[in-house]
Amino acid sequence: MTSAPAAPAATRRYLSGIQPSGKLHLGNYFGMMKPALERQDEAECFYFIADLHAMNSVRDGEALRANSHEVALDFLAAGLDPERTVFFRQSDIPEIPELYWILGTVTPLGLLERCHAYKDKTARGHAPDLGLFAYPVLQAADILLYDSDVVPVGQDQRQHIEVTRDIATKVNQTYGEVFKLPEPEIGEEVATVPGIDGQKMSKSYGNTLDLFAPPKKLRKAVMKIVTDSAAVEDPKDPAGSTIVQLYRLVARPDDVARMEEEFRAGGVGYGDFKKRLFEEVEGFLGPMRERRQEIAARGGYVEEVLEAGAARARAAGGEVMERVRRAVGLGR
Numbered sequence: 001m002t003s004a005p006a007a008p009a010a011t012r013r014y015l016s017g018i019q020p021s022g023k024l025h026l027g028n029y030f031g032m033m034k035p036a037l038e039r040q041d042e043a044e045c046f047y048f049i050a051d052l053h054a055m056n057s058v059r060d061g062e063a064l065r066a067n068s069h070e071v072a073l074d075f076l077a078a079g080l081d082p083e084r085t086v087f088f089r090q091s092d093i094p095e096i097p098e099l100y101w102i103l104g105t106v107t108p109l110g111l112l113e114r115c116h117a118y119k120d121k122t123a124r125g126h127a128p129d130l131g132l133f134a135y136p137v138l139q140a141a142d143i144l145l146y147d148s149d150v151v152p153v154g155q156d157q158r159q160h161i162e163v164t165r166d167i168a169t170k171v172n173q174t175y176g177e178v179f180k181l182p183e184p185e186i187g188e189e190v191a192t193v194p195g196i197d198g199q200k201m202s203k204s205y206g207n208t209l210d211l212f213a214p215p216k217k218l219r220k221a222v223m224k225i226v227t228d229s230a231a232v233e234d235p236k237d238p239a240g241s242t243i244v245q246l247y248r249l250v251a252r253p254d255d256v257a258r259m260e261e262e263f264r265a266g267g268v269g270y271g272d273f274k275k276r277l278f279e280e281v282e283g284f285l286g287p288m289r290e291r292r293q294e295i296a297a298r299g300g301y302v303e304e305v306l307e308a309g310a311a312r313a314r315a316a317g318g319e320v321m322e323r324v325r326r327a328v329g330l331g332r
């Protein structure tokens with residue numbers, strides 16, 4: 001399936017992007033950030049802030065610039081190590097729009113018409129803009145520019161990696177072997193994190209526990225978790241409980257076991273369980289919040305990190321871009 005033989009694990013290049021379209025929450029952390037950050041120990045990681053993609057939904061320049069900065073700060077606070085990981089902002093890489101154009105010239109419309117993201121968003125009232133339609137081509141440019149081996153993403157992004165492979169194959173068939181074909185890595189082991197209303201936690205549902213919310217706000221959100229109407233003395237079912245599911249993410253296994261037992265035994269009310277959950281969530285997020293404040297206080301640090309990251313990304317991407325331009329006949 002792949003064009004190039006798989007590189008050894010240590011040198012495999014992981015690439016992923018996140019859109020700066022709002023505040024990060026516990027679902028983002030456990031579903032995406034934590035697995036991505038753990039990869040830093042074993043692979044070469046390229047992670048970036050997908051601000052060009054976010055332009056499809058954020059239509060306020062100041063807000064977009066601020067969000068990009070905030071999300072970068074969030075990742076650094078959560079443990080992204082900018083020495084080991086190449087961390088950058090998508091719009092700092094001028095090769096991306098260039099490659100996007102080149103890929104667009106061989107991309108069949110039918111391929112993009114089949115994409116769920118476009119169909120879903122337009123069905124929900126998003127204007128059918130070219131940017132939204134061509135979004136997977138921009139994502140293909142993100143991935144192919146750095147000869148990425150693996151793209152760790154959520155289930156919802158699988159189709160975009162398939163589109164990337166199709167476009168790369170088309171280029172290779174047309175111009176000779178130019179691109180390496182990337183593989184998706186879908187984190188099956190990460191269950192969907194529930195929000196305070198029991199649905200999937202998502203910023204579009206307004207049911208999130210935000211990673212960097214002040215403790216008071218966090219506590220309020222935890223106390224609002226929806227439960228059934230069991231009385232204090234009643235035995236309760238831990239299996240379907242949002243409280244227990246969230247507690248599992250942040251508490252020690254023996255504390256989880258104890259809570260589950262107390263659910264079944266009855267005699268403890270949901271309010272008490274929620275307080276206990278809040279303590280653990282706060283214990284987990286508190287140090288991250290402090291670290292974020294420390295980093296934020298270092299003046300231009302975040303921008304320096306992103307600038308240095310962009311230089312490294314461009315060095316890697318420049319080699320691939322030269323190969324592309326030579327193959328398709330651009331430049332001298």
Ligand code: ADP
Nearest residue numbers: 027028031032154191192193200201202203204
């Ligand atoms: P949102 O649904 O809040 O808009 P995004 O779609 O921007 O979140 O998701 C960014 C990343 O976080 C994706 O990789 C996605 O798979 C992951 N993610 C988002 N919500 C959850 C959740 N509730 N549980 C697990 N992973 C999630």
Ligand code: TRP
Nearest residue numbers: 015016017018019050053139142
């Ligand atoms: N489309 C991705 C999302 O919405 C973000 C993204 C942009 C991305 N470019 C990428 C993810 C390249 C992986 C690889 O979550």
